Amino acid sequence: MKKDKAVEKKIIPLKKKSSILSFSFGFAEESQYFVESLSMLLASGMDIIEALEAIKAEVKSTQLINIIDELVENINSGFSLWQSLEKTKLLPPHIISLIKIGEESGRLHQSLAVVVVQQSKSQSFKSKIRAAMMYPVFVMGVALTVGIGIAWFILPKLSTVFNQLNLKLPLVTRLLMSFGSFLSKYGSIVVPIFLLGISIIFYFLFFYKKTKFIGQAILFSIPGIKNLIREVELARFGYIMGTLLEAGLPVLEALNSLGESGTLRAYGKIYTLLKEGVEEGKSFEECFHSNPHIRKLIPTTIQSLIAVGERSGRLGKIFLNISENYESKTELTTKNLSVILEPLLLVVVWLGVVAVAMAVILPIYSLVGGLNQKPETTSSNNTVSIPPPKIVSIPNIVLSTSSTAIVTSTIVIPQIPTSTIIINTPTTSPTSTPLLIPITKIPTSGLLEVLGFLNIYAEPSIKSELLQQAATGERFKYSDTKVGWYKIILSPDLFGWVSAQYIQVIPPTP
Numbered sequence: 001m002k003k004d005k006a007v008e009k010k011i012i013p014l015k016k017k018s019s020i021l022s023f024s025f026g027f028a029e030e031s032q033y034f035v036e037s038l039s040m041l042l043a044s045g046m047d048i049i050e051a052l053e054a055i056k057a058e059v060k061s062t063q064l065i066n067i068i069d070e071l072v073e074n075i076n077s078g079f080s081l082w083q084s085l086e087k088t089k090l091l092p093p094h095i096i097s098l099i100k101i102g103e104e105s106g107r108l109h110q111s112l113a114v115v116v117v118q119q120s121k122s123q124s125f126k127s128k129i130r131a132a133m134m135y136p137v138f139v140m141g142v143a144l145t146v147g148i149g150i151a152w153f154i155l156p157k158l159s160t161v162f163n164q165l166n167l168k169l170p171l172v173t174r175l176l177m178s179f180g181s182f183l184s185k186y187g188s189i190v191v192p193i194f195l196l197g198i199s200i201i202f203y204f205l206f207f208y209k210k211t212k213f214i215g216q217a218i219l220f221s222i223p224g225i226k227n228l229i230r231e232v233e234l235a236r237f238g239y240i241m242g243t244l245l246e247a248g249l250p251v252l253e254a255l256n257s258l259g260e261s262g263t264l265r266a267y268g269k270i271y272t273l274l275k276e277g278v279e280e281g282k283s284f285e286e287c288f289h290s291n292p293h294i295r296k297l298i299p300t301t302i303q304s305l306i307a308v309g310e311r312s313g314r315l316g317k318i319f320l321n322i323s324e325n326y327e328s329k330t331e332l333t334t335k336n337l338s339v340i341l342e343p344l345l346l347v348v349v350w351l352g353v354v355a356v357a358m359a360v361i362l363p364i365y366s367l368v369g370g371l372n373q374k375p376e377t378t379s380s381n382n383t384v385s386i387p388p389p390k391i392v393s394i395p396n397i398v399l400s401t402s403s404t405a406i407v408t409s410t411i412v413i414p415q416i417p418t419s420t421i422i423i424n425t426p427t428t429s430p431t432s433t434p435l436l437i438p439i440t441k442i443p444t445s446g447l448l449e450v451l452g453f454l455n456i457y458a459e460p461s462i463k464s465e466l467l468q469q470a471a472t473g474e475r476f477k478y479s480d481t482k483v484g485w486y487k488i489i490l491s492p493d494l495f496g497w498v499s500a501q502y503i504q505v506i507p508p509t510p
Helices: 007-012 027-043 046-058 062-076 081-089 093-105 108-165 171-206 211-220 222-244 251-260 265-279 284-290 292-296 299-314 315-372
Strands: 392-396 409-413 417-423 435-440 446-450 453-459 466-470 475-482 484-493 494-499 503-506
Touching: 027 046, 027 062, 027 108, 046 062, 062 081, 062 446, 093 222, 093 251, 108 171, 108 222, 108 315, 171 211, 171 222, 171 315, 211 222, 211 265, 222 251, 222 315, 251 265, 265 284, 284 292, 284 299, 292 299, 299 315, 466 494, 475 494
Parallel strands: none
Antiparallel strands: 392 409, 417 435, 446 475, 446 503, 453 466, 453 494, 475 484, 484 494
């Protein structure tokens, strides 16, 4: 499309600011509303200036209001509508071409009606890709948010509990607890930086014009998404080319408009190759044969249809038929893709939930197993089990052979391995022989081992203060005993009492 340089210099340029982080939320809907309203108002016989002023009163976008002001000023200066729109960049080149054809043929409102249909189809094509991507992005986003919340607020508390139990934790639990402890210390810094980094990467991969081809390459590597993108782009390719050719635009200008309005870099290269081939006088068929890699993006059947349409002079209708065919395919592919992605995402989320659940349940299972373990009552080769001591009365015990007094004494004898001591018994003769009586030694210190999950109290009573808990296999030194209780050493300045029912005394090595 050749432009008049004299006219181009006189057109008032649109004042706008460009920025890498500039967004125009809802501007696509505003531009579509602009074209629809302009088509209806012009079809009713209204003057173009009056139509633009009426549309300006309804729109809310400041950017679109500025564009309408520039259009009114340029049209009042004597320029045509398509020349004024071309400078604003409000509409893509292929739509500007349709408006130009309509304006030159005196059927502007009809061309605008075609533009409205074309815009609605373009929005439909984009929405299908967004709909296919929205579900997995939403599910993974919610899963990521819940996971960060659990790791940040819940795992540190579980880590504190598990550390107090002195249990040997599984590897997955240790990793999860370490991650939770890290977030509890640095989460207020790490989490915002992580979310900001994800947002920046997502923007540069899929929105920023100079780098979004990387995101497109990633999408093209996903099997289901790749098929959907190809079908959407072929439907768009067929509709734009068919509409422009049926409106009377030459093939070269139609290809030029198509290439300038392209959104995918891979297909943009193909459109450029086709335009260069047509400029050299080649046919579509020759262009396809000279570039075999085109077959990956444009199937051989579509290439054959285009070649047949070119030879028969029905190229515009063939392109429209291709668009209709692939438009129906995109509907089916979008539904199938949603059905396939749903169970896959559920499996991914389920694996994450199972990993967290196992990390929490395994230590609790070990703890319950230790509580249910019964203490051993028989002695082994290296240890001796000590039941509660028994009280035995031994009458007529004297401590010296020179004494004739009779004393009745009560001695507490624990049931532990015994040794023989000599106790003198009173007789009428000062030279009586001593009586040998087996009496159990009462150990006042030693080493003991915990047989089951055990509470440690401040006093030898279960009603006293609970100091802490001991796990199976832990060993403590004890310094004193009472009936059914042992006094253990927790630290140089801290002592506690444990029940004799769930411990075993380890005999000293000779």
